[in-house]
Amino acid sequence: MGIAEIKKNTEEKMHKSIESLKLDLAKVRTGRAHTGLLDHVMVDYYGTMMAINQVANMNLVDARTISVQPWEKKMVQAVEKAIRESDLGLNPQTQGDIIRVPMPALTEERRRDLVKVIKQEGEGAKVAVRNLRRDANQSLKDLVKAKKSPKTTSAARRTRCRKSPTAALPRSTNNWRKKKRRSWRSDGSQRIVPLL
Helix, strand or coil, rough: CCCHHHHHHHHHHHHHHHHHHHHHHHHCCCCCCCCHHHCCCCEEEEEEEEEHHEEEEEEEEEEEEEEEEEECCHHHHHHHHHHHCCCCCCCEEEEEEEEEEECCCCCHHHHHHHHHHHHHHHHHHHHHHHHHHHHHHHHHHHHHHHHCHHHHHHHHHHHHHHHHHHHHEEEEEEEEHHHHHHEEEEECCCCCCCHH
């Protein structure tokens, strides 16, 4: 494997780590309703597990309510059951062929728990990026030992490899810090409630 391939693979993996963090943070609910909360809910569709967005329309009714309308009336009970049994702690209410999913208000204790979860996700992304950098540097050192790359070129590449995560780490840190701030907002307002 050449130097360019090592750099390209490392940058791709770092980008995937950041994208994974964004997806994980999107699942954390901060009091405001958004249809992305239900994206990972799987519904038993005639014996096959499918994502909820493949069997129903999802819309926002207001800032705290999501409406889910299954495409088939027979699927209303299955979709409601899937939402109720998900790890989100939501209590859907059926009204004919529409399912309303109200977002409960967050208590201060729950907000503190959310901040801990968000911070943990952010730290996990940082560790992943650092590990990728370490692996890339080790691969570059191995190339020098195998005499496949001149020392000066390898040193320059290691320097660039160090700079690459420093660009990725602030993105991951900013993502989870923004989410942490949002979890402390009350009812979707722009006012931030102090942490302590």
